[in-house]
Amino acid sequence: MKLGLCYTVISPENKMLLEAAEKRGVEFVRIVDGESVLQLSGKPKEELDVLLQRSVSYSRGLCLAYYYEKSGCQVINSYQAAKVCGDKMLSSLELASAGVPTPKTNVCFSPEAAMDAAEDIGFPIVMKPVMGSWARMVNRLNDHEALSMAVGCKEEMGNPWQKIYYLQEHIDKPGRDIRAFVVGEEVVAAIYRNCTKESGWVSNASRGGHPTECAVTSELSELCLRASKIAGEGIYGVDLMESGNGLVVHEINHTAEFKSCASATGIDIAGSIIDYAVSRAKS
Amino acid sequence: MGNAECPECAGILSLAPNTEAGEIMSCPDCGARLEVRSVNPPQLAAAPKVEEDWGE
Numbered sequence: 001m002k003l004g005l006c007y008t009v010i011s012p013e014n015k016m017l018l019e020a021a022e023k024r025g026v027e028f029v030r031i032v033d034g035e036s037v038l039q040l041s042g043k044p045k046e047e048l049d050v051l052l053q054r055s056v057s058y059s060r061g062l063c064l065a066y067y068y069e070k071s072g073c074q075v076i077n078s079y080q081a082a083k084v085c086g087d088k089m090l091s092s093l094e095l096a097s098a099g100v101p102t103p104k105t106n107v108c109f110s111p112e113a114a115m116d117a118a119e120d121i122g123f124p125i126v127m128k129p130v131m132g133s134w135a136r137m138v139n140r141l142n143d144h145e146a147l148s149m150a151v152g153c154k155e156e157m158g159n160p161w162q163k164i165y166y167l168q169e170h171i172d173k174p175g176r177d178i179r180a181f182v183v184g185e186e187v188v189a190a191i192y193r194n195c196t197k198e199s200g201w202v203s204n205a206s207r208g209g210h211p212t213e214c215a216v217t218s219e220l221s222e223l224c225l226r227a228s229k230i231a232g233e234g235i236y237g238v239d240l241m242e243s244g245n246g247l248v249v250h251e252i253n254h255t256a257e258f259k260s261c262a263s264a265t266g267i268d269i270a271g272s273i274i275d276y277a278v279s280r281a282k283s
Numbered sequence: 284m285g286n287a288e289c290p291e292c293a294g295i296l297s298l299a300p301n302t303e304a305g306e307i308m309s310c311p312d313c314g315a316r317l318e319v320r321s322v323n324p325p326q327l328a329a330a331p332k333v334e335e336d337w338g339e
Contacts, residue, residue, distance in 0.1 A: 133338020
């Protein structure tokens with residue numbers, strides 16, 4: 001059994017995975033995406049049973065997942081999972097189609113249509129890039145004027161992906177959201193990500209959100225597993241908010257960070273991931 | 284593991300024994316984000332820039 005770990009840099013999570021694999025005596029190959037040469041008419045240099053695809057770069061991750069899948073290797077998470085989770089429009093569409101409670105979201109492609117899309121939802125709204133993470137360029141916009149200014153800034157950007165306007169209903173969350181960690185068919189841990197002075201209204205750990213343990217109730221577990229099905233079985237960080245009408249899922253992360261979740265809950269998430277990857281290799 | 288020099292401020296960083304090549308760390312003196320290029324000999328370089336498509 002040979003396991004690969006593909007990464008851009010050694011993040012704390014990747015280091016935990018390497019240590020967990022070593023502890024279990026799992027044969028392990030490191031694949032640094034920036035150093036990789038994909039010979040399209042040949043096979044990958046290393047024959048792997050399972051590849052844990054954890055590139056922090058979405059574009060590289062997609063290329064590598066597709067390439068290794070084509071070679072017959074099981075990739076966790078799959079190309080299809082990465083495609084759906086890494087594009088907020090696709091994931092919101094899939095969540096809504098699957099009947100998973102999710103904030104109302106409209107997508108459009110011009111400043112004029114963005115005004116109509118926002119009117120349809122009602123202010124305040126949240127505008128996010130369809131691709132991107134860590135709450136970068138995520139804005140809460142209270143009125144037409146704020147939206148007009150934010151749209152004006154995006155129109156000046158060179159990247160055409162930034163001109164896809166993803167507008168979402170603002171959920172009046174209780175100063176926190178929930179990150180649940182799904183490994184295979186199980187929710188292994190969950191945390192509240194509490195807003196702080198540093199993080200402001202967003203609660204991402206990378207922005208200074210403070211993690212505290214959240215009980216994995218049957219309601220939370222059932223909803224997370226249902227939501228993650230839109231991407232197929234794998235390893236996901238599911239983000240939820242507590243709305244007046246119950247839990248809503250707003251995001252599914254396919255290369256989820258888990259350092260905060262592991263430290264707040266004491267759960268060995270890296271160990272669970274390696275055990276799961278080994279079980280997939282045997283299946 | 285040994286010491287390595289910060290390429291930004293020439294400060295000296297002490298690398299933990301389990302340090303891996305590719306690991307990201309911050310210089311305690313100047314705060315620069317650094318990548319461990321090699322562990323033997325210990326060598327640091329400026330960390331790769333966070334790109335627009337980076338995330339989780």
